[in-house]
Amino acid sequence: MKMIATAAMLAALLSPTVVLAQKTGGAPDFTLEPNYGSVNLEAGFTPDPWTKSILAGGSVPASGARAGCEGRVSAAPDLQLFYEAGSLDLIVRVHASEDTTLLINSPSGQWYCDDDGGGGLDPRVVVSDPQSGRYDVWVGTYGDSMVQSTLEISELGGTSGGGGGGGGGPDVNASPNYGTVNLRAGFTPDPWTKSILAGGSVPASAARSGCEGSVSAAPDVQVFYDAGGADLTFKVSAGEDTTLLINAPNGRWYCDDDSGGALDPKVVITNPQSGRYDVWVGTYGEDMVQSTLQVTEVD
DSSP, X not given: OXXXXXXHHHHHHHHHHHHHHHHHHSSOOTTSOOTTOEEEEETTOSSSSEEEEEEEOOSEXXXXXSTTOOSEEOSSOSEEEEEEOOSSOEEEEEEESSOEEEEXXXXXXXXXXXXXXXXXXXXXXXXXXXXSEEEEEEEEESSSOOEEEEEEEESSSSSSSOOOSSSSSOOTTSOOTTOEEEEETTOSSSSEEEEEEEOOSEEGGGTSTTOOSEEOSSOSEEEEEEOOSSOEEEXXXXXXXXXXXXXXXXXXXXXXXXXXXXXXXXXEESSOOSEEEEEEEEESSSOOEEEEEEEESOO
């Protein structure tokens, strides 16, 4: 009887220890306080992207949250995002000088993870049709070393809202190749024109499926437009086949190949919003083509 009692006491003492080890060391724990606090973002937030410096890494395998997730993270989330969703995708990405990974738990309890989806060694997660609620975010590394990184949260550069940002596609955050222009409804002269060497090495389809041609990573021109009652039209004239890619202030992507007649592209935006329009002029193949971009309200 004494031996049985002793065995029972040992089991009782050991059991809580096992449970505790599983909770604190076995998997990312979204019930813990985040390492870098929380942020509240509402659809249409500015500045976009919102950024946070984070020391990435930890001792917990990301695969403890979901099989196949790469890297090691801290037990606690690095950041809690409280997000009020709109019609755009939610994009979370990380920039660092070393290889990092990304792990996210959404309001529905679904886990997202990525390694190199942002181009190079940077991770990127696009949440299509995001829910409103709390997103727990971890930034991981390979091995035990901690890595200084920058976490970015954006609505510009997803699949329905866009594809830029990071190296694999057109990047709305890059400085434009040919500068910026401010245009107000009724501007003169109309059309406003700009000579552009069209083309690049980035597929326009990386921004939106079905878009044609190759463009530069950076926009060719940024148009800051104060809208009135007229439609806003972008078109390109060139001696060879060109394409047109545009990211509107609401994050929507527009693209065209030959709607301007012959081989010239043309995009008409009805009831345009005020704000920034990022414009790329593309080509087929690797050759660069001299072209003229036109922006008009009287097409």
